[in-house]
Amino acid sequence: MRLAFILFYLFLSPYLFGQVDSLRIICQKQLIPFVDGQDLLWMYRQRDTLKSVSPTGPIELVVNEKLIGLTDSLSLRYSASLSGEYPALDSIWYSVLAGEIHAFEMQKDSLHKRVDQLGWKMRYLQSARDLKRQQQLNRSGRSQVLLSFHNFGLAADVGLYSRRKYLKRSTRYSRLGQEAKSLGMFWGGDFVGFPDPGHVQRFANSAAFIEKYPFISFEFERYRDAYQRAYWKKQSVGREDLVKDTEALLISMNRQRIGGVCACQYATLPTVQIPINSNAKVEVNTQQNWVYIQPKGSNGYYYSLGRWEYEAKN
Numbered sequence: 001m002r003l004a005f006i007l008f009y010l011f012l013s014p015y016l017f018g019q020v021d022s023l024r025i026i027c028q029k030q031l032i033p034f035v036d037g038q039d040l041l042w043m044y045r046q047r048d049t050l051k052s053v054s055p056t057g058p059i060e061l062v063v064n065e066k067l068i069g070l071t072d073s074l075s076l077r078y079s080a081s082l083s084g085e086y087p088a089l090d091s092i093w094y095s096v097l098a099g100e101i102h103a104f105e106m107q108k109d110s111l112h113k114r115v116d117q118l119g120w121k122m123r124y125l126q127s128a129r130d131l132k133r134q135q136q137l138n139r140s141g142r143s144q145v146l147l148s149f150h151n152f153g154l155a156a157d158v159g160l161y162s163r164r165k166y167l168k169r170s171t172r173y174s175r176l177g178q179e180a181k182s183l184g185m186f187w188g189g190d191f192v193g194f195p196d197p198g199h200v201q202r203f204a205n206s207a208a209f210i211e212k213y214p215f216i217s218f219e220f221e222r223y224r225d226a227y228q229r230a231y232w233k234k235q236s237v238g239r240e241d242l243v244k245d246t247e248a249l250l251i252s253m254n255r256q257r258i259g260g261v262c263a264c265q266y267a268t269l270p271t272v273q274i275p276i277n278s279n280a281k282v283e284v285n286t287q288q289n290w291v292y293i294q295p296k297g298s299n300g301y302y303y304s305l306g307r308w309e310y311e312a313k314n
């Protein structure tokens with residue numbers, strides 16, 4: 001009898017208690033009686049990514065037929081991030097990340113001094129990087145990350161030189177890494193799958209970054225599809241070990257989204273023709289429980305309102 005009980009718990013408890021998959025979230029349709037401006041911006045980001053060709057421009061936000069304005073500084077930053085094709089993330093987020101960027105600058109100075117003491121010649125190569133440049137590097141295969149700490153001014157690339165010649169490969173980079181780590185930085189030579197021995201950064205990985213600054217996950221959200229594809233691709237061939245950072249990032253991003261308002265699947269075509277040159281727009285009707293999302297210069301779609309939930313593990 002007792003054995004039957006144990007077996008029952010062993011095999012059935014996952015179903016009874018609903019194990020969730022922390023890597024998969026789904027927009028679950030439900031009545032949403034109240035939304036704020038930030039909810040609307042998140043839904044816009046959810047449905048529109050850098051895939052769209054043209055910059056978004058200003059976004060019109062409407063709740064129950066009333067135009068709403070953004071007042072809090074976070075919403076204004078989200079809005080700035082959505083409004084440009086390649087927004088300069090370092091300038092949008094500089095004031096909130098200033099302490100972090102400043103601390104990183106001090107680490108960089110200390111690292112430079114230590115390398116000088118070794119009698120080696122070093123130089124910081126271009127460190128800040130905009131999104132357009134990041135995309136170019138990504139397409140050419142020179143970078144595998146979609147959103148880099150360089151985009152926030154929280155990473156730097158070091159060039160070591162010998163007799164005025166740039167050292168592309170050298171054991172000196174391992175020593176550089178040791179020094180960087182002893183100063184609390186994280187070294188690209190430790191990256192799994194795509195080691196980058198000249199690279200140093202402020203955080204261990206993107207997951208650690210958004211755990212400390214949850215609002216910054218708004219920037220990572222634009223690449224959600226790509227992160228998921230990259231993760232499932234490696235997982236399907238049994239190489240999750242190569243995408244540990246991506247896995248950690250997705251888990252953190254999902255944790256931030258759970259319970260948040262979302263635009264659920266099964267879009268329908270707009271019932272009225274909206275002029276193609278109008279602004280980007282997000283409109284919510286809480287009585288009828290729908291959201292209408294229209295990128296600039298293209299057709300909009302209606303979605304049911306809901307909240308993010310974890311999918312059940314299968």
Ligand SMILES: [Zn+2]
Nearest residue numbers: 155156157199
């Ligand atoms: Zn780098």
